[in-house]
Amino acid sequence: MKFKSLAAVAAASMLIAACGGDDGGSSSNETSAPAETNAPAETSAPAETSAPAVELSGTLIGAGASSQKAAMQSWQAGFQNANSKVTVEYDPIGSGGGREQFLSGGTSFAGSDAYLKDEEWEASKDRCPGDLGAINLPHYISPIAVAYNLPGVDSLKLTTKALAGIFAGTITNWTDPEIAGANAGVDLPDQAINPVHRSDESGTSKNFTDYLGKVEPEIWTYGAIEVWPDVGGEGAQGTSGVVAAINAGEGSIGYADASQIGDLGAAEIQVGDNFTPYSPEAAAKSVDASNRIEGRSDYDFGFNIDRTTTQAGVYPITLVSYHIVCLQYETQEEVDLVKAFMNYIGSEEGQAAAAAGAGSAPISAELRAQLEEAVAQISVAG
Amino acid sequence: MTSLVSSKPKGQFGDRIFRRVSTGVSLLVLVVLAAVAIFLISRALPALTADQAEIGVGGDDGEGEGFLSYVLPLLFGTVWASVLALLIAVPIAVGIALFITQYAHRKISSLLGYAVDLLAAIPSVVYGLWGIFVLAPFLSKNLFPWLSDNLGFLPFFSGTTSTSGRTMMTAAVVLSVMILPVVSAISREVFAQTPGLHKEAALALGATRWEMIKMAVLPYGRSGVIAASMLGLGRALGETMAVALILSPADVISFKLLTNQNPNTIASNIALQFPESSGLEVNTLIATGLVLFAATFVVNALARRIAGGEVND
Numbered sequence: 001m002k003f004k005s006l007a008a009v010a011a012a013s014m015l016i017a018a019c020g021g022d023d024g025g026s027s028s029n030e031t032s033a034p035a036e037t038n039a040p041a042e043t044s045a046p047a048e049t050s051a052p053a054v055e056l057s058g059t060l061i062g063a064g065a066s067s068q069k070a071a072m073q074s075w076q077a078g079f080q081n082a083n084s085k086v087t088v089e090y091d092p093i094g095s096g097g098g099r100e101q102f103l104s105g106g107t108s109f110a111g112s113d114a115y116l117k118d119e120e121w122e123a124s125k126d127r128c129p130g131d132l133g134a135i136n137l138p139h140y141i142s143p144i145a146v147a148y149n150l151p152g153v154d155s156l157k158l159t160t161k162a163l164a165g166i167f168a169g170t171i172t173n174w175t176d177p178e179i180a181g182a183n184a185g186v187d188l189p190d191q192a193i194n195p196v197h198r199s200d201e202s203g204t205s206k207n208f209t210d211y212l213g214k215v216e217p218e219i220w221t222y223g224a225i226e227v228w229p230d231v232g233g234e235g236a237q238g239t240s241g242v243v244a245a246i247n248a249g250e251g252s253i254g255y256a257d258a259s260q261i262g263d264l265g266a267a268e269i270q271v272g273d274n275f276t277p278y279s280p281e282a283a284a285k286s287v288d289a290s291n292r293i294e295g296r297s298d299y300d301f302g303f304n305i306d307r308t309t310t311q312a313g314v315y316p317i318t319l320v321s322y323h324i325v326c327l328q329y330e331t332q333e334e335v336d337l338v339k340a341f342m343n344y345i346g347s348e349e350g351q352a353a354a355a356a357g358a359g360s361a362p363i364s365a366e367l368r369a370q371l372e373e374a375v376a377q378i379s380v381a382g
Numbered sequence: 383m384t385s386l387v388s389s390k391p392k393g394q395f396g397d398r399i400f401r402r403v404s405t406g407v408s409l410l411v412l413v414v415l416a417a418v419a420i421f422l423i424s425r426a427l428p429a430l431t432a433d434q435a436e437i438g439v440g441g442d443d444g445e446g447e448g449f450l451s452y453v454l455p456l457l458f459g460t461v462w463a464s465v466l467a468l469l470i471a472v473p474i475a476v477g478i479a480l481f482i483t484q485y486a487h488r489k490i491s492s493l494l495g496y497a498v499d500l501l502a503a504i505p506s507v508v509y510g511l512w513g514i515f516v517l518a519p520f521l522s523k524n525l526f527p528w529l530s531d532n533l534g535f536l537p538f539f540s541g542t543t544s545t546s547g548r549t550m551m552t553a554a555v556v557l558s559v560m561i562l563p564v565v566s567a568i569s570r571e572v573f574a575q576t577p578g579l580h581k582e583a584a585l586a587l588g589a590t591r592w593e594m595i596k597m598a599v600l601p602y603g604r605s606g607v608i609a610a611s612m613l614g615l616g617r618a619l620g621e622t623m624a625v626a627l628i629l630s631p632a633d634v635i636s637f638k639l640l641t642n643q644n645p646n647t648i649a650s651n652i653a654l655q656f657p658e659s660s661g662l663e664v665n666t667l668i669a670t671g672l673v674l675f676a677a678t679f680v681v682n683a684l685a686r687r688i689a690g691g692e693v694n695d
Contacts, residue, residue: 066657096660194545194642199631200654201663226658234546234630234642237654241514241627248519249545 057085060337064098064111067203068140068321074357103127110324113203115302128326129381136302139345140321141361143283145258145266156267157182157275164216169232196245196254199235201226207319208255214307259359272310280361282315299374328381342375426669458635459645464618467557479569502563510627513556522547541641548630551639561614572606612685625650648674
């Protein structure tokens with residue numbers, strides 16, 4: 001009897017603990033982890049840091065956007081190769097969860113497809129030691145291609161009206177004048193358009209619909225959304241699902257991370273009076289051509305991507321993912337780790353690693369210089 | 383007993399232990415069930431008690447549709463996909479079971495039984511990949527246009543046919559293949575238990591093989607087949623990965639089988655939306671999980687009633 005009830009109680013409490021630990025728990029995991037893992041660094045490092053050229057050691061913990069998961073794997077590998085005593089952990093739980101964990105002090109940095117909201121920026125002043133708060137570093141720029149499956153059509157130009165109309169369901173055939181008008185000499189098939197979108201919640205959808213809503217607010221009336229609204233079209237899971245769905249059906253068109261579209265054709269997008277094909281350089285320019293958000297730290301690089309730019313050579317459908325870090329940390333060790341890792345990510349080497357591993361667009365030299373200056377400001381509180 | 387004097391206390395001790403262990407593990411089932419229910423309810427409550435304008439599509443902007451209209455299409459999709467899968471799978475499974483137990487040569491029947499059981503060992507994500515890369519394109523090229531042209535007057539086959547084939551029809555076919563082994567394995571066992579006397583009596587009265595099956599085997603196995611269908615239904619209701627991969631979902635309640643606007647299932651929707659959700663969105667998803675949990679109980683209870691309370695005799 002005793003054994004039975006004991007076992008039952010133990011099992012029950014394990015279950016409840018496991019259940020109860022779900023969203024509170026992942027943060028409790030994270031909160032306990034830095035304490036443990038930083039401990040050796042704290043005890044062993046002071047002796048080393050007194051010497052100037054220190055070998056970094058310890059564990060750096062971050063969490064956030066799954067969009068930069070592949071890039072993060074490249075960065076982790078590259079950084080840990082150069083610093084064998086450092087472990088970088090990154091939990092791709094999603095942008096919102098990443099910012100939550102960072103603001104609760106569970107992680108040293110967050111990855112996020114959106115910069116800190118105003119109230120989160122205020123909260124970051126409490127979370128970060130000192131009163132300088134946190135900054136957004138746009139380290140990951142990913143062009144979103146509009147891929148199509150039309151055999152025999154090698155190049156396709158889409159006006160902003162055509163693109164918004166296709167995804168809003170108001171343009172339903174490839175021979176629609178809005179499409180044909182921009183593609184003189186191209187033999188467009190008399191075929192129904194099958195627009196493919198993400199069926200899961202996604203930063204790619206959010207950036208793509210943000211673009212549609214900004215350039216054609218009359219046609220795309222749903223704004224920037226992560227979950228596709230009720231406007232028809234085919235839904236598919238993840239980037240690979242979208243690409244598979246486009247491949248499967250002739251006449252399909254969809255948006256996906258540019259590095260993942262394989263052999264599919266990518267449409268040229270109307271920018272001003274010209275049409276711009278996507279390229280890493282053109283995507284990187286979309287950040288340079290945009291305005292920084294105001295009312296933040298001098299070293300904050302949150303951008304409102306200018307979707308309606310008319311500047312030639314800019315590809316405005318891009319996803320920008322940030323690293324969110326404090327300007328001040330408690331300990332020198334944490335400062336050293338964060339600085340070293342952020343500097344590596346922003347470096348040419350780090351950006352090249354992400355381009356190779358995840359197909360992202362390397363940031364421009366101009367932006368790199370600015371971000372390096374921002375990272376250099378990170379210091380110990382006090 | 384008397385001849386085993388020396389081992390008697392030991393045997394009783396072992397008996398006691400075994401009884402308690404087995405009582406313990408069966409109580410564990412109740413504990414697990416209760417723990418899951420407590421977890422679901424406690425995590426779902428914030429979504430159910432929150433301002434309904436913050437729930438569902440558009441909830442971020444305070445223009446949400448509310449929990450009820452969020453979950454209804456999902457609940458419909460879950461039940462609709464599972465019922466379709468059962469409609470396809472049960473007749474085939476019963477046919478397989480009858481062939482194996484009544485018609486086939488012993489060697490063939492054991493080989494066939496083994497093959498059907500193997501279907502159960504394939505992970506659902508593999509079924510999903512097969513569905514999306516093989517079955518969906520095949521059906522959309524060969525079957526769907528024909529159904530749409532010839533049976534398009536039926537509401538099920540109306541609407542614009544999907545070009546990629548990622549439809550409710552494809553999802554139901556894949557689900558039916560997935561539940562086939564469960565239903566056929568149990569039906570097979572039940573049919574094999576048909577008393578030989580019943581069968582011989584039927585044959586002695588001049589019944590043909592089919593009449594014998596109709597008179598002796600099927601009535602005897604009826605409750606077993608229903609129990610098997612319930613197990614299959616349980617798997618279909620909760621199936622996640624295959625549906626998430628195959629189905630092209632939309633926020634609709636629709637009986638159309640061939641379009642790319644399909645109601646999603648609850649489990650698949652959770653899998654799709656959970657990774658990028660936070661805060662109240664997570665509570666909303668868990669609340670849909672609670673609905674699925676409750677729906678499974680209701681469906682099971684209904685199935686028991688249909689079976690006339692004879693299921694677990």
